Amino acid sequence: xxxxxxxxxxxxxxxxxxxxxxxxxxxxxxxxxxxxxxxxxxxxxxxxxxxxxxxxxxxxxxxxxxxxxxxxxxxxxxxxxxxxxxxxxxxxxxxxxxxxxxxxxxxxxxxxxxxxxxxxxxxxxxxxxxxxxxxxxxxxxxxxxxxxxxxxxxxxxxxxxxxxxxxxxxxxxxxxxxxxxxxxxxxxxxxxxxxxxxxxxxxxxxxxxxxxxxxxxxxxxxxxxxxxxxxxxxxxxxxxxxxxxxxxxxxxxxxxxxxxxxxxxxxxxxxxxxxxxxxxxxxxxxxxxxxxxxxxxxxxxxxxxxxxxxxxxxxxxxxx
Amino acid sequence: xxxxxxxxxxxxxxxxxxxxxxxxxxxxxxxxxxxxxxxxxxxxxxxxxxxxxxxxxxxxxxxxxxxxxxxxxxxxxxxxxxxxxxxxxxxxxxxxxxxxxxxxxxxxxxxxxxxxxxxxxxxxxxxxxxxxxxxxxxxxxxxxxxxxxxxxxxxxxxxxxxxxxxxxxxxxxxxxxxxxxxxxxxxxxxxxxxxxxxxxxxxxxxxxxxxxxxxxxxxx
Amino acid sequence: xxxxxxxxxxxxxxxxxxxxxxxxxxxxxxxxxxxxxxxxxxxxxxxxxxxxxxxxxxxxxxxxxxxxxxxxxxxxxxxxxxxxxxxxxxxxxxxxxxxxxxxxxxxxxxxxxxxxxxxxxxxxxxxxxxxxxxxxxxxxxxxxxxxxxxxxxxxxxxxxxxxxxxxxxxxxxxxxxxxxxxxxxxxxxxxxxxxxxxxxxxxxxxxxxxxxxxxxxxxxxxxxxxxxxxxxxxxxxxxxxxxxxxxxxxxxxxxxxxxxxxxxxxxxxxxxxxxxxxxxxxxxxxxxxxxxxxxxxxxxxxxxxxxxxxxxxxxxxxxxxxxxxxxxxxxxxxxxxxxxxxxxxxxxxxxxxxxxxxxxxxxxxxxxxxxxxxxxxxxxxxxxxxxxxxxx
Ligand SMILES: Nc1ncnc2c1ncn2[C@@H]1O[C@H](COP(=O)(O)OP(=O)(O)OP(=O)(O)O)[C@@H](O)[C@H]1O
Ligand SMILES: [Mg+2]
Numbered sequence: 001x002x003x004x005x006x007x008x009x010x011x012x013x014x015x016x017x018x019x020x021x022x023x024x025x026x027x028x029x030x031x032x033x034x035x036x037x038x039x040x041x042x043x044x045x046x047x048x049x050x051x052x053x054x055x056x057x058x059x060x061x062x063x064x065x066x067x068x069x070x071x072x073x074x075x076x077x078x079x080x081x082x083x084x085x086x087x088x089x090x091x092x093x094x095x096x097x098x099x100x101x102x103x104x105x106x107x108x109x110x111x112x113x114x115x116x117x118x119x120x121x122x123x124x125x126x127x128x129x130x131x132x133x134x135x136x137x138x139x140x141x142x143x144x145x146x147x148x149x150x151x152x153x154x155x156x157x158x159x160x161x162x163x164x165x166x167x168x169x170x171x172x173x174x175x176x177x178x179x180x181x182x183x184x185x186x187x188x189x190x191x192x193x194x195x196x197x198x199x200x201x202x203x204x205x206x207x208x209x210x211x212x213x214x215x216x217x218x219x220x221x222x223x224x225x226x227x228x229x230x231x232x233x234x235x236x237x238x239x240x241x242x243x244x245x246x247x248x249x250x251x252x253x254x255x256x257x258x259x260x261x262x263x264x265x266x267x268x269x270x271x272x273x274x275x276x277x278x279x280x281x282x283x284x285x286x287x288x289x290x291x292x293x294x295x296x297x298x299x300x301x302x303x304x305x306x307x308x309x310x311x312x313x314x315x316x317x318x319x320x
Numbered sequence: 321x322x323x324x325x326x327x328x329x330x331x332x333x334x335x336x337x338x339x340x341x342x343x344x345x346x347x348x349x350x351x352x353x354x355x356x357x358x359x360x361x362x363x364x365x366x367x368x369x370x371x372x373x374x375x376x377x378x379x380x381x382x383x384x385x386x387x388x389x390x391x392x393x394x395x396x397x398x399x400x401x402x403x404x405x406x407x408x409x410x411x412x413x414x415x416x417x418x419x420x421x422x423x424x425x426x427x428x429x430x431x432x433x434x435x436x437x438x439x440x441x442x443x444x445x446x447x448x449x450x451x452x453x454x455x456x457x458x459x460x461x462x463x464x465x466x467x468x469x470x471x472x473x474x475x476x477x478x479x480x481x482x483x484x485x486x487x488x489x490x491x492x493x494x495x496x497x498x499x500x501x502x503x504x505x506x507x508x509x510x511x512x513x514x515x516x517x518x519x520x521x522x523x524x525x526x527x528x529x530x531x532x533x534x535x536x537x538x539x540x
Numbered sequence: 541x542x543x544x545x546x547x548x549x550x551x552x553x554x555x556x557x558x559x560x561x562x563x564x565x566x567x568x569x570x571x572x573x574x575x576x577x578x579x580x581x582x583x584x585x586x587x588x589x590x591x592x593x594x595x596x597x598x599x600x601x602x603x604x605x606x607x608x609x610x611x612x613x614x615x616x617x618x619x620x621x622x623x624x625x626x627x628x629x630x631x632x633x634x635x636x637x638x639x640x641x642x643x644x645x646x647x648x649x650x651x652x653x654x655x656x657x658x659x660x661x662x663x664x665x666x667x668x669x670x671x672x673x674x675x676x677x678x679x680x681x682x683x684x685x686x687x688x689x690x691x692x693x694x695x696x697x698x699x700x701x702x703x704x705x706x707x708x709x710x711x712x713x714x715x716x717x718x719x720x721x722x723x724x725x726x727x728x729x730x731x732x733x734x735x736x737x738x739x740x741x742x743x744x745x746x747x748x749x750x751x752x753x754x755x756x757x758x759x760x761x762x763x764x765x766x767x768x769x770x771x772x773x774x775x776x777x778x779x780x781x782x783x784x785x786x787x788x789x790x791x792x793x794x795x796x797x798x799x800x801x802x803x804x805x806x807x808x809x810x811x812x813x814x815x816x817x818x819x820x821x822x823x824x825x826x827x828x829x830x831x832x833x834x835x836x837x838x839x840x841x842x843x844x845x846x847x848x849x850x851x852x853x854x855x856x857x858x859x860x861x862x863x864x865x866x867x868x869x870x871x872x873x874x875x876x877x878x879x880x881x882x883x884x885x886x887x888x889x890x891x892x893x894x895x896x897x898x899x900x901x902x903x904x905x906x907x908x909x910x911x912x913x914x915x916x917x918x919x920x921x922x923x924x925x926x927x928x929x930x931x932x
Contacts, residue, residue, distance in 0.1 A: 005791055006899075009798045010906045017913055024917075041379055041392065043333040049394065050924040053837050057920050065909060072905075075898065082787065128397050370928045375832060395837045403834025414829045414931055418556040423549070428833040430545045439545070479834070 004083050007076045008158060014069065018062045019151050025058040026144045029137050038130055052133075056121065059140060063114045066147075070107055071260055078251055083163055090248035091170035099157035106153060108267070110146050115271050116278060117143060123285055132283055170246035174231055183228055196222075196229040200302055203273055207291040207298075212277035215291065219273030222298070226266055230305065234262075237308040242320045262304055269297030321483065321514045322349035322372060327381035329367050329537075341367045342378070343537045349516065351482075354509045354527065357518040359534035365518035368534070369485050372516065373406055374398040386482055403428060407476030411488035413468045415475070417461040421452060424460055425475045432479075442478050450474035450504065466497030473504060484508060486517040490524075498523050550846050553826075561851045564815055568852060571808060572859025572907055573866070575801060577875055579903055580867040582794050583896045589786050591892075593779060597630070597751035598760055600777040601767065609775060611746040616771070620752055623766045625759040631747035633733050635740040637701065639689075646686055647728045650736025669715065678735055679714040685726035687716050704741035711735070805907075809914035816848065816918035819925075827922060828930030837923050844919035845912070852911045856904065868893045 032048050032055065077094055081087035084096055094100040117139050124132040174182065183192055199222040206215035231247050238250050238258060250259030272294035276287045313319060329342040341364045349355055357365045370376045371383060374390045383391045386405055390398060408414075415424050425443050434442075447453040450473040455463060460471060469489065476484055486505075490498040502523065509515055517524065533540050554561065601620070602609040612631070620629045633650035653671050669681075680699075682690070690699055690713070701709045711731065731739075742748060754763055760778065767776050827840055835843075866872060 006794050006798055007902060009795060009802075010902050013802055014905060014909055017909060021913055021916070038392075041377065043379075046377055050837075053395075053841070053924060054917065054920045057841060057916055061912065061916060068905070079898075125394075125396055128393060130394060366928070373832065375927050399831070399834050399836035399839070402832070406834070408832045410832075410931065412931075414825070414832070416556075416826065416829070419552055423552060426545065427549065427830065430543070430549055431835065431839055433543075475833070 004080055004158065004161060004163070005076075007079060011069075011073070011076055012154070012158070014065070015151055015154060018065055018069075019147065021058050021062050022144055022147060025055045025062075026141070028055045029140060029144075033134065033137055036134065038133070055137075055140075059117075059121075063117070063143075066114060067111065070111055071264070073104075073107060074248070074251055074260075078248065080161070084161060084167055085163070086166035086169060088169040088249070089246060089252060091173050091246050092167040093161065094248070095173055096162065096167045097157065097160040099153055099160065103150070103153045103157050106146065106150050110143060110150060111267070112271060113139065113143050113146070116275055116282075119275060119279055119287070119290075120282065123279075123283060135282055170244075170249060174245040174247075183232055184224070189233055192225065192229055193233055196225050196233075197302075199225055200298060203270075203298055204295055207273060207294050210288040210291060212280060212288070215294070216274050216277040219270040219294070222273075223266065223270040226270075226301070230262060230266075234305040234308060236320050237312045240312065240320075258304070262301065265297045265301035265304065269294050269299075269301050272297065321351040321353070321386060322347065322516070323382075323384040324348075324372070325382045327368070327371060327378045327383065329364075329371060329376070330379045333379060341537050342371070345381070345537075345539055347532070347539065349514060351514055352509075352512045353514055354505070354529040355516045356524050356527070356529045356531045357516065357534055358520060358531055359518075360520065363534045364537040365534055366487055367537075369487050369516065369518050372483075373408060373485050374401055403432065403479060405482050407479065407481035407484040409469075409472050409476045409484065409486040409489050411491045413472045413492070415460045415468060415471060418459060420457050420459055421447070421463070421471050421474075422456045424471060425478050428475060428479050442480070443474075446474040446478040449477055449507070465492055465494070466500065469493055469497065469501060470504075473501075477508075481513070483514045483516070486515070486519075488519055488521075489517065490519065490521045495523070502527060546843075547846075550843060550850070553843070554847055554850060557847070561847070564812065565851050565855050567808065567811065568855035568907075568911065569859040569862070571804065572856050572903075573863045575907065576860045576863035576900075576903055577866055577872060578794065578797055579899050580863055580895065581872050581875060582790050583899060584867065584892060584894055586786070586790050587892060587894045590783070593783055593786075596779050596782070598754045598757070598779050599752040599763070599767065601750040601752065602775045602777070603749075603771075604773050604775050609749070611742055612749055614745050614747060617750060619770050620750060620767070623763055623770075625754045625756060625763050626752050627755060628753040630751040630753070631749075632751055633736045633740065633742050633748050635736075635742075635748060637729075637739060644689065645727070646682075648736050648740060649728055649730050650733035650740075651730055652733045674714060675732055678709060678711040678731070680711045680729050680731040680735075681715045681717065682713055682730075683717045683726045683728040686729055687713075701739045703739045709735070709739060711739075805910045809910050812848075812911065812914035813918060816844075816915050817921065819918075819922045823922065824925055824930040827925055828927040831927035832931065840923035841919050844923060845915065848915040848919070849912065852908055856907060860900070860903075864895075 028051055032052055035044065036048055037045060074090060077090040077100075080093045081089050084093050087093045087096070094104060117136060120132055120136045120139060124130055124136055183189070187195065199218060202218040203215065203222045206212075206218050227247070231245055235246060235250060236242050236244060238255055239246075247263075248259070249255065250262065251257060252259075272290050276290050276294075279285065279287055309319070324345055324347040327342055327345040327347075328340070331337075331339040331341055345368060357368065359365050367376070371378050372385065374383075374393060378391055381391065382389060385401075388401060390401055393401065416427070422443055425446055426439060429439055429442065444453065447456060450470040452467060452470040452474050455467060455471070460468060463471065469492075490501055493501060498521070505515060505517070506527065517529075601612065601616075603612040603616075604610070614631055617629045617631060620626060630652075635648055636645040637648050638645045653675060690696070696713075698710050698712045701711060703709060717728070736742070737744065740748075752763070752767075754760065760780075764776060764778065767774070830840060830843075831837075866875075
């Protein structure tokens with residue numbers, strides 16, 4: 001069943017439209033790349049330059065919609081939990097078949113590349129001679145390929161969601177399975193927490209002192225550990241239930257959609273922390289001022305998380 | 321101020337209707353100079369003016385204006401260059417007929433980050449110089465030809481440009497208004513603006529200016 | 541980013557070109573109007589049903605014979621009451637009474653006025669009446685649809701039922717249901733349970749089915765298993781199943797509509813594309829002037845897209861507001877009939893004004909994206925015109 005709800009129909013329609021637009025851009029990119037020569041003063045080159053405005057326009061348009069569409073996807077999956085038996089939140093629906101998790105990661109990864117593309121484009125247009133023109137088009141081709149793959153996965157995933165067979169709910173997916181510890185490196189929750197705050201300090205320090213490469217590393221580590229910290233520690237304070245382990249339930253209205261802010265700030269914070277050194281690698285431009293955003297978003301993220309713990313303690317006088 | 325070296329402009333390059341409009345034009349204009357481009361219709365005056373104004377790109381050669389090379393400038397930068405340094409005055413005025421005089425005059429400033437007060441001051445100054453302030457809120461389509469031209473002058477001046485380019489500015493004006501226009505040009509010249517006028521109107525013979533003749537795309 | 545001056549200029553131009561945008565504006569408004577009407581209506585109906593279902597029993601148990609449901613013996617109740625988690629077992633008597641001259645039927649619901657009714661709506665209606673007086677002779681309370689129907693045949697105060705035993709039973713019309721509850725109770729008649737037995741021909745020691753109430757939804761699955769074990773000839777209908785069936789029905793109806801709608805949208809996109817691809821020489825000239833005055837291609841694109849965007853937004857707002865009025869103040873004539881086609885008497889509904897904001901957002905995306913996607917290429921095409929040529 002692919003048309004599980006009206007939301008899904010609209011989602012697929014929008015994705016298809018965007019893909020068509022992106023294909024138009026893609027074809028233009030190919031012709032541009034084939035004969036682009038900025039030094040040339042031929043009519044052809046000037047036509048290509050004009051054409052590049054179309055490409056940029058389409059890319060800008062579609063990618064901005066992509067950014068809106070990721071939280072919408074999460075929301076849609078969440079509402080599908082009414083249709084899919086057994087699912088209490090998006091966790092069950094995402095795990096309804098083997099494609100879901102991959103699809104979600106792919107979407108996040110694409111968004112990451114889109115972010116890099118936007119910054120790259122900004123600096124390319126700022127210069128007077130299109131210094132990163134080819135690089136940004138190649139990056140676009142990569143993004144386009146991934147988005148095409150994403151569309152295939154979208155369809156495979158939605159098609160294979162069954163409304164009959166029962167899926168697991170979040171507590172059985174993320175809960176301790178008894179034998180093995182789901183937290184990486186076999187960490188205890190306290191150790192996980194210590195590592196979490198340590199990596200946060202590290203990412204802030206590297207950002208302040210502008211150690212670009214180390215910032216990349218520490219933000220990757222922070223992203224990884226923060227995910228587990230939210231699921232296995234902070235989440236329980238959001239839900240006020242020590243056994244409720246789930247990265248998705250917090251997206252629901254019952255928790256004031258706080259999940260969107262938590263995952264959003266984490267994404268943005270680590271994105272800026274990582275992208276500086278990646279973009280510098282691509283362009284040789286010093287972008288350390290972007291670290292500012294990394295600090296702002298990472299700190300906001302950690303403040304939101306910690307506030308939940310604190311509030312719980314103030315209200316109840318104990319920790320969970 | 322304006323330095324053209326070996327400018328060529330070929331329209332419709334490598335197509336059957338290819339046309340070589342400018343051939344090896346080199347031209348130096350120093351700051352504060354007043355230049356009159358003369359030549360028959362079709363000789364390439366407008367083309368040359370547009371290349372100086374970065375509206376079109378030459379097929380070869382270099383254009384440096386106020387120390388900025390603009391021959392290959394991407395549009396995003398060329399437009400900033402135009403907005404900062406150039407004022408255009410056209411034969412057919414090229415105003416927005418439905419908008420008021422003041423609204424027309426502010427159009428070049430829309431994409432600049434300036435305060436409302438600055439905007440007001442600049443618009444008022446430009447209107448004063450062009451002597452059109454008394455019609456500030458009149459719709460352009462209700463103006464006479466001379467008033468339209470004064471409105472166009474005010475619009476060309478509102479961004480305090482260093483270079484003013486005029487393409488056949490008096491072709492649609494009667495003798496009286498042409499004289500007023502020339503007076504304004506003289507005043508701008510005295511203020512130190514660099515001015516290039518493309519024309520074949522003999523009324524300009526009375527001005528003290530450097531005259532450059534163009535024939536079939538070359539300077540003679 | 542567009543500043544105030546730019547927006548001001550944009551609106552000036554838009555006003556100047558208003559004739560050019562008018563047709564697009566009207567088509568867009570119509571499209572938004574239809575789509576939002578459907579969404580608003582289906583959401584409001586769903587909410588209405590959800591409200592009604594809230595007071596429904598957790599389980600309904602019917603006795604089956606040969607795949608058809610038959611009346612249940614009353615003594616089964618003792619067995620159901622012994623199940624842990626079940627707080628109340630209510631034998632119910634109801635059924636369809638066919639009105640001969642026309643192919644219509646009423647739904648007769650018998651109520652035991654001494655057992656407290658569980659339905660909040662019924663409770664409210666019952667709380668207003670004097671039970672003693674109501675039971676002193678054959679009385680009934682009827683839905684708006686029934687009233688309109690009986691009025692047509694000049695039964696203003698009473699109606700004569702013909703039960704299966706060929707006798708005649710005259711029943712007084714005691715009161716009517718309020719309009720707000722009309723979707724579910726439009727064709728409903730409420731009367732005393734024994735009277736209903738007579739009219740529907742149900743034996744004294746039987747009932748149509750049992751309603752089981754349990755306060756804790758989490759126990760539902762356990763209760764269900766025990767119910768299955770007690771009798772083999774039962775059909776057990778769970779509240780969540782009904783809810784899902786309704787959801788599916790609405791999703792399905794809405795879904796078919798959406799797919800039809802996509803075709804409309806695609807056509808609309810083509811119209812838009814064509815409309816905005818027509819660049820008149822006066823438009824060209826304007827763009828040429830702007831470019832000479834220091835506007836970049838990007839600025840012009842933003843201007844052109846901004847024009848379309850504002851047209852789209854205003855059309856959206858207008859279309860949505862009109863739809864809101866149409867659905868909630870005019871009660872959606874015509875369109876409504878498609879959605880409550882399952883009731884056999886004409887419905888006259890007052891819908892609760894509930895709007896699903898996520899659906900509105902979805903609607904907005906669904907409309908604005910095709911709209912803007914269709915104008916991208918025309919906007920680009922007009923903005924890269926050679927300024928020199930354009931001004932000639
Ligand atoms: N886009 C174009 N494509 C082909 N030929 C062009 C184009 N624009 C101008 N030309 C040709 O280039 C020549 C020079 O044109 P230009 O407009 O510069 O002349 P001009 O000196 O300004 O004439 P006028 O006094 O009539 O304005 C003309 O012969 C014209 O036909
Ligand atoms: Mg000319």
